[in-house]
Structure formats: C-alpha cells, structure tokens
Amino acid sequence: MMASPNFGHLVIRNVRLPCTDHSEASAWDIACLGGRVQSITSSGSCIPHEEAAVIEANGGVLVPSLCHSHIHLDKCFVLGQCDPLITGSLPEALKVTNKAKAEFPKDVNNLYARATYLIRESVESGVTAMRAFVEVDTTVGFTCLDMGLQLAKEWVELCHIQIVAFAQEALYESADSTEPGPNYNLLCDAASRLDVSVVGSAPWVEPDRAHALKNIELILSLAEKHDLHADFHLDYNLDPDTVPMVWDVLQQMRQRSWCKSSGKRVAIGHATRLGLFSGEEWAELKRATDILPLEIVALPQSDIYMMGRADPSGRVPVPLAGRTINAPQVYRDHGVRVALSVNNIENAFTPQGSLDPLTLASLGVALFQVGTEPDWRVLLRSVSTTSKEAIGIMHGGSVSGKPADEGDGIVPRVGDPADFVVVHGARRWQSAVLSPGFDRTTFYKGNVVARRRAQRWNANTGGEITH
Known part of the structure; x- marks a missing residue:
C-alpha cells in the first residue's frame, strides 16, 4: 500500500x-x-x-x-464472533448478529481492526470508492459511527469512503407506536454529523407495512434536512404477492420534488423482489428513474445465499439465478442500469465470497449464463462506473x-x-x-x-x- x-x-x-x-x-x-x-x-x-x-x-x-456501492464496515469478518449457524436463515442471521453486535462497544480495537482490513484489502484489489454502512441504535450507540468516520479520514488520500448512518433496527418500537422511538432519536443525531454522507434504514424490519412506509418518510426527511443521500435495504423478498415498496419510495420522491440536479440520490439495496418484475413494470421503473435519481444496487453474494430457500415441502420456489437481479438482462431488455456490490463478507448474512468486486463480475457470467462481450461490459461497469453513479460520485470527461x-x-x-x-x-x-x-x-x-x-x-x- x-x-x-x-x-x-x-x-x-x-x-x-x-x-x-x-x-x-x-x-x-x-x-x-x-x-x-x-x-x-x-x-x-x-x-x-x-x-x-x-x-x-x-x-x-x-x-x-472499482467501487463498493454497498458494504457494511462494522459487520465484516464477524462470523467467528457469532453463535454457530444452524439453519442459515435470515431470522437466525439477525439473531446471532445482534448478539455479537452487543459486544462491539466493549472491544473497539477489534471493530477497528476488522474494518481496516476490509478497506486495505479492497483498495489493493482496485477499489477507490465505497459506500460504507455503520449501524446506529441503542445497542451500539455511536461506536460504529465514530469508527467509520475516523477510518474515512485516515484513508481519504487512498479511497473515497461515504459513511452511512444506518438504522438496521426498527425506528418504531411496536405496531402500536405512533411516534418513532430511541433508535430514531440516535439516528437524527448521527445524520447531523459533519462528515456523514448518507442516511439509511431497513424498512422491512418494522412491525408492519404501515410503519415501514413511515420509516421511509422519516429517512427521506432526514436526508432532505441535512442534504444527504438516502439508502434503503428494501424489497428484500421473493414474494410475488408482496407489493414492492420501491413504488412508495418513488412516490415520496415525486412529492418532495427530489430531482437529479440536486446531486443527492436515493439507493435501494438488495431489491430482490424487482427480479420478479414484468416487462411493463421494468418499463415503468425506467420512466421513473429517467427523471428521479433512484439507484438500484444488487448484492449477489448475499442474495443468492439467503434468498429462495426451500419451503417446508422441499420445493425451491425460485431458481438460483432469480435470487438476485440479473444486471445484464435488465440493461439489455429494459435499459435499466443495476450496480452490483459485495455487501458483507464472513458474517451470518454472507458467510462466503470475496472483497474483490471483479469476482462479482466473474460470478455473474456463470450465474446469469451470459457469454457475449456486451453483457461482460455491463458486468464490468456494474462493479465500477455504475456503482460510482449509484453513490453519486461519477463524473465523466468531455473530450x-x-x-x-x-x-x-x-x-x-x-x-x-x-x-x-x-x-x-x-x-x-x-x-x-x-x-x-x-x-x-x-x-x-x-x-x-x-x-x-x-x-x-x-x-x-x-x-x-x-x-
């Protein structure tokens, strides 16, 4: 280095x-x-x-x-600190990670060392920009945020690191809550920090859909107030009967007159439900994103591992390639650019994989069965220029x-x-x-x-x- x-x-x-x-x-x-x-x-x-x-x-x-358009700085390489995985399910991942996360404030050196290793290995693989999520809630307080902001400064000459003040936990304490709770209050304080670039959340963890929609409104309001990007873990399911919440995000953006000229973007990560879209739905999304600065970031290593598991009868509802968004096909058929990113490494959500974004492109060749050079260019772009566009830092030349x-x-x-x-x-x-x-x-x-x-x-x- x-x-x-x-x-x-x-x-x-x-x-x-x-x-x-x-x-x-x-x-x-x-x-x-x-x-x-x-x-x-x-x-x-x-x-x-x-x-x-x-x-x-x-x-x-x-x-x-290369660019990590979505990566977790505090939850990387934490699998060895978690209870053994028994089912490999999403609820289990949440449970064991939350237990391990409670120890973060007690061993800040370990937190710092894991995050530093992630950044160093990423830069050496060719990464010069990343959007790094750090959690803010009543369990960790500002421990992860402080660590992330410190590392962003230490590495500023080698890599552009956008710090996301991220609410993985619910902002509302129960289905009866009419006002957001202490997690939201902490997030408000975090969003006001000078060097925070993004505010984000996972609306699907809220007690019901109504509170998930309120979560989205709160995050967009915070982003507007502090002139930040917004980033959601959203539509993380493969249920054809579930109405995708991306439409609600777009509606909120229209109501707020969120425009591309502002320079601030809204990203949705995972978005596996979009993989079930019809051609008409993709066309509608394309029309919307031509006007509104909404970006889509698929996370193949996590999505393939976690999504589409067999039901109690043993039936696998979605084939392997359908568990994450097919970036080459979506661009080829609908003109929608999708970024690909690493998300997590060696934790309960993603035990396997590499920090090297080029391995995602290579994985995509087999996963999406694409054998043409135009599709390979889309995959290369998805982990470089498209990912930079997704986090709002891509600036092209003029000659x-x-x-x-x-x-x-x-x-x-x-x-x-x-x-x-x-x-x-x-x-x-x-x-x-x-x-x-x-x-x-x-x-x-x-x-x-x-x-x-x-x-x-x-x-x-x-x-x-x-x-």
Missing part, C-alpha cells in the same frame, strides 16, 4: 484498454495531470510531464477503478481520447478522473471479467495508491518468483 508523491502527475505506459474494435490489441500510454487524464496516445509516443512518475504496465489491462469512445465509461477519456486499476497478466480486457488476476496496481486521483503482487513457486522453476 502506498501513495506516490507525484500530485496526480504520471504516465501509465503500455496498457491495453477495453475497446470493442481492433484497437484492443494495441497498447496505449495514459498521461495524467492534476489527477485527470491528459492524453491517450499509442504506446511509446507519450513525452511525460517533467514532474510525472512513469509506471510500466507491461501490457496489463486498464479498467476503471474523447484516441481509442474509440465506447460511451459506457469503461474506456478512459481525456478529462476523466485518473482512477484506474491495472490488472497485470491479462492480455485481453475480457480477462478482467472472466478470470481476474491477482496482480494489480490501483490509481486514485492520478497517484499509485496500492500494488498487489503474488509470490509464486513451483518445483519446475526451482525457486520463488515474485511478480
């Missing part, structure tokens, strides 16, 4: 780009000045700025830096570089932020999706912020080789 002292001035030599024409076989030099792309020229033709560092990519593939301007943000353009990851050893851009290699270099604001190399040995070589 490192930050190079060139103040955003560098040249990345001999990289391959994810172009769709024959230029993908060509190598390019990317010159960056002041943290933005200055020029894109054929390899060997760039004359570096006198203050620029020169990074040799040796033919590796350069793609946009095209020499490679064909793909129009999907995957190929860099002059004026773009110099936020990239080079996947070394990948001689084709498709490899970044199909078989993403371990060796990588991460660039943020035109600086090298991380290098990751594997150490290899085998009996035929007779010794160690470090790349």
Whole structure:
C-alpha cells in the first residue's frame, strides 16, 4: 500500500484498454495531470510531464477503478464472533448478529481492526470508492459511527469512503407506536454529523407495512434536512404477492420534488423482489428513474445465499439465478442500469465470497449464463462506473481520447478522473471479467495508491518468483 508523491502527475505506459474494435490489441500510454487524464496516445509516443512518475504496465489491462456501492464496515469478518449457524436463515442471521453486535462497544480495537482490513484489502484489489454502512441504535450507540468516520479520514488520500448512518433496527418500537422511538432519536443525531454522507434504514424490519412506509418518510426527511443521500435495504423478498415498496419510495420522491440536479440520490439495496418484475413494470421503473435519481444496487453474494430457500415441502420456489437481479438482462431488455456490490463478507448474512468486486463480475457470467462481450461490459461497469453513479460520485470527461469512445465509461477519456486499476497478466480486457488476476496496481486521483503482487513457486522453476 502506498501513495506516490507525484500530485496526480504520471504516465501509465503500455496498457491495453477495453475497446470493442481492433484497437484492443494495441497498447496505449495514459498521461495524467492534476489527477485527470491528459492524453491517450499509442504506446511509446507519450513525452511525460517533467514532474510525472512513469509506471510500466507491461501490457496489463486498464479498467476503471472499482467501487463498493454497498458494504457494511462494522459487520465484516464477524462470523467467528457469532453463535454457530444452524439453519442459515435470515431470522437466525439477525439473531446471532445482534448478539455479537452487543459486544462491539466493549472491544473497539477489534471493530477497528476488522474494518481496516476490509478497506486495505479492497483498495489493493482496485477499489477507490465505497459506500460504507455503520449501524446506529441503542445497542451500539455511536461506536460504529465514530469508527467509520475516523477510518474515512485516515484513508481519504487512498479511497473515497461515504459513511452511512444506518438504522438496521426498527425506528418504531411496536405496531402500536405512533411516534418513532430511541433508535430514531440516535439516528437524527448521527445524520447531523459533519462528515456523514448518507442516511439509511431497513424498512422491512418494522412491525408492519404501515410503519415501514413511515420509516421511509422519516429517512427521506432526514436526508432532505441535512442534504444527504438516502439508502434503503428494501424489497428484500421473493414474494410475488408482496407489493414492492420501491413504488412508495418513488412516490415520496415525486412529492418532495427530489430531482437529479440536486446531486443527492436515493439507493435501494438488495431489491430482490424487482427480479420478479414484468416487462411493463421494468418499463415503468425506467420512466421513473429517467427523471428521479433512484439507484438500484444488487448484492449477489448475499442474495443468492439467503434468498429462495426451500419451503417446508422441499420445493425451491425460485431458481438460483432469480435470487438476485440479473444486471445484464435488465440493461439489455429494459435499459435499466443495476450496480452490483459485495455487501458483507464472513458474517451470518454472507458467510462466503470475496472483497474483490471483479469476482462479482466473474460470478455473474456463470450465474446469469451470459457469454457475449456486451453483457461482460455491463458486468464490468456494474462493479465500477455504475456503482460510482449509484453513490453519486461519477463524473465523466468531455473530450474523447484516441481509442474509440465506447460511451459506457469503461474506456478512459481525456478529462476523466485518473482512477484506474491495472490488472497485470491479462492480455485481453475480457480477462478482467472472466478470470481476474491477482496482480494489480490501483490509481486514485492520478497517484499509485496500492500494488498487489503474488509470490509464486513451483518445483519446475526451482525457486520463488515474485511478480
């Protein structure tokens, strides 16, 4: 892990780009000045700025830096602190996690160490932006929030970390409650913190649908009051008889005249119920999101693990691929962009998986059975540029570089932020999706912020080789 002292001035030599024409076989030099792309020229033709560092990519593939559009900073790697899982169900996950969470304030060092490991491993894999949820409630108070805000400051030069003041627990204490309880009062205090970027909740934990709708209203009001993004864990079911609450969120946004020009967005995470949408429903959602800044973030590692379990008769109601939103198909058929994100690692909600967003793209190839390059581009975009758009930080350039301007943000353009990851050893851009290699270099604001190399040995070589 490192930050190079060139103040955003560098040249990345001999990289391959994810172009769709024959230029993908060509190598390019990317010159960056002041943290933005200055020029894109054929390899060997760039004359570096006198203050620029020169990074040799040796033919590796350069793609946009990656983004966790939805990840939990406080509940990562906590499975070993939970009671053993017996059923693997969602109610059990809530129960054992709540028990483990009660210990967080007693061991802040452990909380900090787990979160730090998550950030470090993420940056080394190519992540330069993340939306990090930290819980605020009567169990943990502001312990998780304080930890998250501290880490966001410590890592500010290497990664943009949006802290979400998040209410995992109900804001209303019972079905008889007419006013929100102490969890809401704590959330109000958290939302007023200077460096909090987002306020969020899980409306489905409320005692009934009426209180879930009130939860949504409260969160949107808090977001408006403090000029924050809003983010909901929403429509986390596969019940065709349950009316999706995304329509209620959109209605609230219309009533509040929430517009894209404000720069503040509303995201819904999981949203597995949307996977049951008809073509007409997707068309309606597309019309709404063309006007309103609503973003969808699917969480495949959690959704596939938790959703669609067999009923008491042994029947599996939803096939594996239907347990999370099929991002390539939804874009191909309906023009709706869906971000993909990691969500959790090694906890009761998601025991398995990787922190590396490129593994989500690779998983999507098999899960959604997509074998075409346009679909692979959607998957790559879903863990990079689409995820950045979902958290409101994507800003495109205005002038095209020499490679064909793909129009999907995957190929860099002059004026773009110099936020990239080079996947070394990948001689084709498709490899970044199909078989993403371990060796990588991460660039943020035109600086090298991380290098990751594997150490290899085998009996035929007779010794160690470090790349």
